[in-house]
Amino acid sequence: xxxxxxxxxSVCCICICTYFIYTANIPKKPSEVTIIYIPKxxxxxxxxxxxxxxxxxxxxQEHNLNLTIFSPEHEADYEEQNKLIKKAADMKPDALxxxxxxxxxxxxxxxxxxxxxxxxxILVDAIISEHIEDSLVSSDxxxxxxxxxxxxxxxxxxxxxIAIVSHVPNTSTAIARETGFREGLGEHEKKILETVYSYxxxxxxxxxxxxxxxxxxxxxxxxxxxxxxxxGAGNAVKDLGLTNKVKIVGFDNSxxxxxxxxxxxxxxIMIQKPFxxxxxxxEAAYQITQGKKIEKFIDSGTELITREYMYTREGQxxxxxxxxx
Amino acid sequence: xxxxxxxxxxxxTNYFHNFKSIHTAMLFSFxxxxxxxxxxxxxxxxxxxxxxIIQNSTGYTSQLVKQVNADIDSYIQYMRNISMxxxxxxxxxxxxxxxxxxxxxxxxxxxxxxxxFHTLCLARPDICNIGIYRxxxxxxxxxxxxxxxxxxxxxxxxxxxxxxxxQGATYLSSSHVQNIVDNSYNWVITLSSTLKNxxxxxREGILFIDLNYxxxxxxxxxxxxxxxxxxxILDKNGDIVYHPKQQLIYSNLExxxxxxxxxxxxxxxxxxxxxxxxxxxxxxxxxKQTGWTIVGVAYLQELNLNEKQTQILYILTALFLFxxxxxxxxxxxxxxxxPIRTLQNSMNKVEKGDFEQALVxxxxxxxxxxxxxxxxxxxxxxxxxxxxNIEEQRxxxxxxxxxxxxxxxxxFLYNTLDSIIWMAEAEANKDVVLxxxxxxxxxxxxxxxxNELVPIRGEIEYTKSYLTIQQMRYKDTLDFKINVDNExxxxxxxxxxxxxxxxxxxxHGIKFKEHMGTVRIGGSIMGxxxxxxxxxxxxxxxxxxxxxxxDNKHKSSSSGVGINNIQERLQLYYGERYxxxxxxxxxxxxxxxxxxxANNTETFNLYTKEENNNE
Numbered sequence: 001x002x003x004x005x006x007x008x009x010s011v012c013c014i015c016i017c018t019y020f021i022y023t024a025n026i027p028k029k030p031s032e033v034t035i036i037y038i039p040k041x042x043x044x045x046x047x048x049x050x051x052x053x054x055x056x057x058x059x060x061q062e063h064n065l066n067l068t069i070f071s072p073e074h075e076a077d078y079e080e081q082n083k084l085i086k087k088a089a090d091m092k093p094d095a096l097x098x099x100x101x102x103x104x105x106x107x108x109x110x111x112x113x114x115x116x117x118x119x120x121x122i123l124v125d126a127i128i129s130e131h132i133e134d135s136l137v138s139s140d141x142x143x144x145x146x147x148x149x150x151x152x153x154x155x156x157x158x159x160x161x162i163a164i165v166s167h168v169p170n171t172s173t174a175i176a177r178e179t180g181f182r183e184g185l186g187e188h189e190k191k192i193l194e195t196v197y198s199y200x201x202x203x204x205x206x207x208x209x210x211x212x213x214x215x216x217x218x219x220x221x222x223x224x225x226x227x228x229x230x231x232g233a234g235n236a237v238k239d240l241g242l243t244n245k246v247k248i249v250g251f252d253n254s255x256x257x258x259x260x261x262x263x264x265x266x267x268x269i270m271i272q273k274p275f276x277x278x279x280x281x282x283e284a285a286y287q288i289t290q291g292k293k294i295e296k297f298i299d300s301g302t303e304l305i306t307r308e309y310m311y312t313r314e315g316q317x318x319x320x321x322x323x324x325x
Numbered sequence: 326x327x328x329x330x331x332x333x334x335x336x337x338t339n340y341f342h343n344f345k346s347i348h349t350a351m352l353f354s355f356x357x358x359x360x361x362x363x364x365x366x367x368x369x370x371x372x373x374x375x376x377x378i379i380q381n382s383t384g385y386t387s388q389l390v391k392q393v394n395a396d397i398d399s400y401i402q403y404m405r406n407i408s409m410x411x412x413x414x415x416x417x418x419x420x421x422x423x424x425x426x427x428x429x430x431x432x433x434x435x436x437x438x439x440x441x442f443h444t445l446c447l448a449r450p451d452i453c454n455i456g457i458y459r460x461x462x463x464x465x466x467x468x469x470x471x472x473x474x475x476x477x478x479x480x481x482x483x484x485x486x487x488x489x490x491x492q493g494a495t496y497l498s499s500s501h502v503q504n505i506v507d508n509s510y511n512w513v514i515t516l517s518s519t520l521k522n523x524x525x526x527x528r529e530g531i532l533f534i535d536l537n538y539x540x541x542x543x544x545x546x547x548x549x550x551x552x553x554x555x556x557x558i559l560d561k562n563g564d565i566v567y568h569p570k571q572q573l574i575y576s577n578l579e580x581x582x583x584x585x586x587x588x589x590x591x592x593x594x595x596x597x598x599x600x601x602x603x604x605x606x607x608x609x610x611x612x613k614q615t616g617w618t619i620v621g622v623a624y625l626q627e628l629n630l631n632e633k634q635t636q637i638l639y640i641l642t643a644l645f646l647f648x649x650x651x652x653x654x655x656x657x658x659x660x661x662x663x664p665i666r667t668l669q670n671s672m673n674k675v676e677k678g679d680f681e682q683a684l685v686x687x688x689x690x691x692x693x694x695x696x697x698x699x700x701x702x703x704x705x706x707x708x709x710x711x712x713x714n715i716e717e718q719r720x721x722x723x724x725x726x727x728x729x730x731x732x733x734x735x736x737f738l739y740n741t742l743d744s745i746i747w748m749a750e751a752e753a754n755k756d757v758v759l760x761x762x763x764x765x766x767x768x769x770x771x772x773x774x775x776n777e778l779v780p781i782r783g784e785i786e787y788t789k790s791y792l793t794i795q796q797m798r799y800k801d802t803l804d805f806k807i808n809v810d811n812e813x814x815x816x817x818x819x820x821x822x823x824x825x826x827x828x829x830x831x832x833h834g835i836k837f838k839e840h841m842g843t844v845r846i847g848g849s850i851m852g853x854x855x856x857x858x859x860x861x862x863x864x865x866x867x868x869x870x871x872x873x874x875x876d877n878k879h880k881s882s883s884s885g886v887g888i889n890n891i892q893e894r895l896q897l898y899y900g901e902r903y904x905x906x907x908x909x910x911x912x913x914x915x916x917x918x919x920x921x922x923a924n925n926t927e928t929f930n931l932y933t934k935e936e937n938n939n940e
Contacts, residue, residue: 301577320502
């Protein structure tokens, strides 16, 4: 009799175990996760940052995360950004996502936060002088610059003169793009006369371009290394009536850039995927909070859009993805 | 093959031998079979339920998707009607195709069109752009004086070319960025038709209405496909017209399995795809009017909310059935093995020689019943064989005894008669008389009674006669004293018990004594037994002799009736606990205790009865 009870009990155990194994593969619901994102700016006239923040919000919405965004007033104000980083860290979020303005000036505080608060750090779009981040989500700026340089060769002949309007000196993106662009030009690199800086401001970009064109009347190609630089330079060229003489290879996507592309002042623009950047940045932060391993570098992608390509179906999807419908 | 078969059979036997009882083996086998059956049943029913749920969901979503399709068709039809209304509008053709000399008249047509566009745009917020176009110089876009985008070559636009090709019918574009209006870039769906020049009958102008997604989004979001479920629209080429996560799709952050959707048709309008979010049910419906395919996506997890409950219910039912089945099979296997166990118990009893209780009650008519029957028959047969054997032994002893009884007489008779002759010659008349009368008594007693059992009185008399004769023969060396309680005299004793013992005492004890020897016979009741003692003061026996007293060869020389013969007979008649006990000390005489039951009437009866039967 004892034996039969044992048999019945063991059979029951088997049944119960089978049931638990059967039900164990139901995935866990993600817990409420708090993430803070600190972009370079939240300028509503800047399509890059608004689109990037859209992407971040979309990702937060998809996963039902609590996303808070603190941003400095101006894209060059790293001191304010450092204050915001400190403030965000004091709120003890599950992950901190930052797009650092300065390559060097925010390294110290981010390092400090990482050591004292043990908050995972995700960098989006730009890097800092030390590789202490858990993951970096950005365009491959060097490759993008290089592709831009290679495309620019089409508009270069022996007499061409080239200038670069970059954004902020010593920012990681400016350095990488310029290096890539010079690499892409190859032997034409020596035709570069000067690099000037727009400090991420349309007017400054406009002014320095006017100045450039005044100093070098035979300039035939300008590379604008971000939206402010490219659009500012484009407007200057347009206003000086040099449309047919000076070509501009632009960087970043915006309505103004698209118009300049339509007008033919830009033969091409190199677009980043700010929406993807924001989306993947928050996604990476979420994955880290879920204890998953993620790549050290996540390429959000870039695409060279020429005038001919812009209104194909694929071109529209890439170029106008930021538009809300 | 044969070998293999043998092997497996052998193995199977071993498997069942591992269990200590058939009951356990049966229970184990039953439980295995029940589990297998329940598992199969469980899997089939769970699978079937899931399929049924999916089928229901498919039916449900395809109905919803068809509803959306119909709604979108009627929405597009409504917009077509607006466009038809405008194409036949005289203001439009007047403004586009008639060269007016009077600017005021031209302005009047222009204003009328603007007015109409304004009304339409106010009434329909889903109209993003509305416009008529003949050339870059003659066009009206919207009501707020929108300019044409000078950088765009109108004739290269895909939807413009398609509209011209469509021969007056309304053309419905897929989603695209509308770039013809200056400084405006919107994702729209364009509905366009050509305008006929009434003067030349050529199709020279175009009317277009750009629809934003607000109405389509409303129509698509209006249906309930669960919390996460959604609807999206594909055009004929498989390009996405509308998707709630259009930005994610365009950014390649999300993809839809468009190839599989395009393979669907009216009969087979759904499939299941799984990604990280779980299984998704795609249901498609293609509109003949627009050529668009409406795709509904539902998450199975949400549709099958009660699937878990069903699973628990099934598993609980299975457990309940299993328990009941186990209890019943426990009961059944017990019931089946019960007769076998009874049989086993009976066999154990038989092994121990307990035949009386070994019989198995007949319960079943099956194999075990037959086995029980055979067992009972066998047991009875063995029992009767044993009884028969005992009886045969008894008869054998009896005949042996009878032979012995008849044997002793002649030698003793001769000796006695010799003594009588001798005494007669010596003219000792009195002694002759005594001896002869004793001999006569002896003879009479031995021939008169055929019964095995005689009263103790008779046995004592017989022994006394014998002792009298022996005393006369050995006048100076033998004396005897009989002192028996009167109350035992009426009990019975096996015939010829005491005399051989007395004879033994004389020939083995007193005979070797130099002086006078005395034989004493005593008898009394002790509890339920009668003890008769025969003691002599002869030479006695040492312990070695005493040990072998019952050996067969130790025989009384004259009578031939051995001690062991007496012992056997007594035990045969009365049982193991009765018989002879010897007490002897070397040179100090021997005492024999004869122990028989005091209540021997029954034994006597049984004995006589059995004897009668045997006769």
